[in-house]
Amino acid sequence: xxxxxxxxxxxxxxxxxxxxxxxxxxxxxxxxxxxxxxxxxxxxxxxxxxxxxxxxxxxxxxxxxxxxxxxxxxxxxxxxxxxxxxxxxxxxxxxxxxxxxxxxxxxxxxxxxxxxxxxxxxxxxxxxxxxxxxxxxxxxxxxxxxxxxxxxxxxxxxxxxxxxxxxxxxxxxxxxxxxxxxxxxxxxxxxxxxxxxxxxxxxxxx
Amino acid sequence: xxxxxxxxxxxxxxxxxxxxxxxxxxxxxxxxxxxxxxxxxxxxxxxxxxxxxxxxxxxxxxxxxxxxxxxxxxxxxxxxxxxxxxxxxxxxxxxxxxxxxxxxxxxxxxxxxxxxxxxxxxxxxxxxxxxxxxxxxxxxxxxxxxxxxxxxxxxxxxxxxxxxxxxxxxxxxxxxxxxxxxxxxxxxxxxxxxxxxxxxxxxxxxxxxxxxxxxxxxxxxxxxxxxxxxxxxxxxxxxxxxxxxxxxxxxxxxxxxxxxxxxxxxxxxxxxxxxxxxxxxxxx
Numbered sequence: 313x314x315x316x317x318x319x320x321x322x323x324x325x326x327x328x329x330x331x332x333x334x335x336x337x338x339x340x341x342x343x344x345x346x347x348x349x350x351x352x353x354x355x356x357x358x359x360x361x362x363x364x365x366x367x368x369x370x371x372x373x374x375x376x377x378x379x380x381x382x383x384x385x386x387x388x389x390x391x392x393x394x395x396x397x398x399x400x401x402x403x404x405x406x407x408x409x410x411x412x413x414x415x416x417x418x419x420x421x422x423x424x425x426x427x428x429x430x431x432x433x434x435x436x437x438x439x440x441x442x443x444x445x446x447x448x449x450x451x452x453x454x455x456x457x458x459x460x461x462x463x464x465x466x467x468x469x470x471x472x473x474x475x476x477x478x479x480x481x482x483x484x485x486x487x488x489x490x491x492x493x494x495x496x497x498x499x500x501x502x503x504x505x506x507x508x509x510x511x512x513x514x515x516x517x518x
Numbered sequence: 519x520x521x522x523x524x525x526x527x528x529x530x531x532x533x534x535x536x537x538x539x540x541x542x543x544x545x546x547x548x549x550x551x552x553x554x555x556x557x558x559x560x561x562x563x564x565x566x567x568x569x570x571x572x573x574x575x576x577x578x579x580x581x582x583x584x585x586x587x588x589x590x591x592x593x594x595x596x597x598x599x600x601x602x603x604x605x606x607x608x609x610x611x612x613x614x615x616x617x618x619x620x621x622x623x624x625x626x627x628x629x630x631x632x633x634x635x636x637x638x639x640x641x642x643x644x645x646x647x648x649x650x651x652x653x654x655x656x657x658x659x660x661x662x663x664x665x666x667x668x669x670x671x672x673x674x675x676x677x678x679x680x681x682x683x684x685x686x687x688x689x690x691x692x693x694x695x696x697x698x699x700x701x702x703x704x705x706x707x708x709x710x711x712x713x714x715x716x717x718x719x720x721x722x723x724x725x726x727x728x729x730x731x732x733x734x735x736x737x738x739x740x741x742x743x744x745x746x747x748x749x750x751x752x753x754x755x756x757x758x759x760x761x762x763x764x765x766x767x768x769x770x771x772x773x774x775x776x777x778x779x780x781x782x783x784x785x786x787x788x789x790x791x792x793x794x795x796x797x798x799x800x801x802x
Contacts, residue, residue, distance in 0.1 A: 318525045322577045325537050329575070332544045333718040333733040334633075367541075369534050428662035432542040432551045455547050455694050456733040458714075483696060487545045501545035503694065503733075 315347040317365065324366045328489070331499040336452045336461035338444055341495040356384050356408055357440045359491040361391075367436075368394040368404060375399045377415045378408025400424060407439035409493070413469060420474040423486045431483035434502075442466020444492045451507040452500070462509075463498060465490065472506050519607035526573040527605040532556050536574040536729070540720060543731040548693025549661070550644050550728040558724065560597060565623055566724025568640035569598055572621045575636060575720075576602065581609045583617035588625045588767070588784035595623070612787045624687065626708040628766050628788040631717035633734065639702040641723040644730065646690040646700040666698045669741060677746055689748070692739045693732060706740070707750040707767045713738040758783040761792040 315321075327339035345358040356378075368374060370393040376385045385396040388406075399405060399422035407415055419437050426434030447464030450472075467490070479485030485502030500506070526533070532554075539553035558566040565586075576582065582602055586595035590612045598621065599610050611617050614629040621638040631637055647657045650668045660668070669690050676684045683689070687703035691712065701712055702721055712719060712732055719732040732738060742748035757764045759780045766788065768781040783789035 317530060319578060321530075322526075322533075326575065326577060328541065329544065329636075329718070332541055333731075367534065367538060369531055371535065372538070429658050431546050431549060432539070434542075436541075455736040456544075458735045483546050483549060487541075503545065503547065 315344065315362075315365075320344045320347055321362070321366045324362050327497060328363070328366065328499065331497050332456075332487075332489075332501055334456045335454065335500055335504040336446075336457055336463055336498070338446065338463070339497040341491065341497050345495045356387075357491060357493065357495075359495040359497065360406060360408065360438060360440055363438050363489065363491070364388050364392060364394075364404075364406065368392040370394060372403040373397040373401060374404040374406060375402035376406045376408065377411040377419060378406075379410040379412075381408070384408065403435055405435055405437045407437065409440040411439075416467070416471045417469055417474045420471060420478050420486060423478070425478055425481075425484040425486055428481075428484060431485075434484060434486055436487045436489060438489045438491070441490045441492055443494065444490060444496045444498045448509055451509055452504050453507070454504040456501075457504070465498065466492075472508060475500075475506070520604045523605045525606060526576050527559075527601070528556065528570075528573055533574045536570055539729045540571065540574065540731065543720070543729045544718070544733055546697075547733055547736050548697030548699040548730060550699075550723075550730045552727055553729050555724045555727040559601065562725040563642060565594055565598055565621070565640040567722030567726075567729070568621045568623070568638045568724075569601070569722075570724060571638045571720050571722040571729065572598075572602060572619055573605075575619060575638070576606055576608060578606070578608065580606075580618045581611050581616055582619050582621070583611050583614060583787075584621045585625060585627065585785075585787075586623040588769075589786045591786070613791065614787060624703045624705075625767070625784065626704055626711045628783075628785040629791075631715060633716050635717045637715075637717050637719045639704070639719065639721045641700065641702040641721045641728070642725070643688070644700055644721065644723040644726050644728040646688075646698050661697060664696065669698050670743075673741060673743070673746075677743075683742070683746065683748070690741050692741060694736055698741065699730065699732075701738075705751055705767055706748070709738070709740045709748070710750065753781070756781045758789060761789045761796070763789065763792055 331337050331339045341359045348358045373395045405419045423435035443466050445464045448462040449464045451460050453460040479502045488500040490498045539551045543551045584595040584599045586592040614627040619636050623640045651657050673683050687705050689706045691701050693699045714735050721730050740748040753768045767784045769784045
């Protein structure tokens with residue numbers, strides 16, 4: 313089987329819509345990713361490639377962080393005709409798994425948050441992370457979530473702090489999309505508030 | 519299905535552009551995201567915004583319902599359904615509970631929506647501030663600065679002139695405590711249904727080239743004053759002459775021969791479902 317750019321990318325998009333409108337809802341891109349078998353340019357994750365094919369075209373720009381960023385940028389450009397640019401100018405910032413510590417924080421810091429007049433011109437960060445599951449390490453709340461919902465995500469660093477800093481002045485901010493190696497998709501739009509339950513526990517002990 | 523056209527009419531580039539705008543709209547509830555509204559085979563102002571959203575969303579497995587002012591069978595709804603069915607081959611339904619995508623003109627169905635459904639509303643005038651500010655450049659600035667005194671002043675003037683808010687349909691709402699939004703010309707009766715709704719609500723204005731969204735479980739407050747609270751249309755003491763439903767949005771009809779006034783459900787498929795159930799239960 314081969315990926316059908318009409319129907320399979322529509323299905324990826326609908327999962328992205330579901331996960332973005334209900335932050336914390338984890339969508340499975342496994343079925344579509346399996347169709348990309350054998351097409352794995354520059355060793356990137358197949359779900360990252362699926363998202364790139366769904367969202368990128370000549371009208372938008374992107375930037376890749378990761379070990380072999382240049383090769384992957386070239387590959388994405390050839391597949392979608394989107395242009396690779398500097399981080400602060402990019403509409404989409406893509407972080408591969410081997411992007412290294414501090415890359416996500418750097419991407420969040422550099423990403424264009426849009427303006428008060430045009431908040432939609434902000435960047436979206438797509439990152440490959442460790443395993444994403446339902447859980448209770450991070451508590452999410454905000455539009456799309458009835459009261460609160462919990463997730464676990466294997467992702468080190470102080471990205472939550474950086475994100476809070478970046479999204480301080482709503483409606484400007486950046487939207488995050490995470491995928492793991494099992495092709496589980498999590499979307500964290502700027503309206504989602506993240507609470508680390510570790511902090512809550514710490515306060516409790518004190 | 520007509521294979522001379524692409525699946526869902528659009529080329530993939532057009533879909534991608536609409537999809538990117540939709541995702542940003544979901545991330546910023548109530549904010550109007552500009553998009554490159556495409557030429558459609560129906561006239562601008564006849565539901566092209568909603569249609570473009572529907573076509574960018576729809577897949578082979580979807581079940582579509584289209585309603586126009588509560589009716590599944592009016593010209594606008596039928597033409598849109600025909601176009602989508604011809605270019606996608608998806609299943610069409612009249613039953614709200616069976617649909618996965620519901621495109622609607624000026625009503626939110628009576629049957630409560632579920633988490634697996636998406637409501638697409640057609641919007642003629644997406645800018646709630648346009649009534650008193652003709653410049654797009656200026657209204658964008660007013661939204662940026664959350665300067666909404668004009669919207670309240672508009673309602674205040676109505677109260678001064680007529681003794682109550684006279685918006686009728688399209689009564690402005692505050693979304694997630696940030697943006698004032700036009701809920702599309704749904705009757706005031708439907709405004710409270712938007713608040714904390716379980717389904718994703720997408721709004722598309724084709725002529726004005728704007729897409730905006732209300733994610734599920736989002737706080738929607740109709741603008742009002744402490745001493746003049748917001749009120750939906752009241753049908754107290756009235757019921758549908760066909761199915762006897764109360765507490766739904768009713769159309770007022772007048773029999774020209776006798777001059778008699780009677781009421782009927784505006785949501786025709788809801789009315790029909792109630793009648794069919796009653797028949798099955800052997801009431802008649």
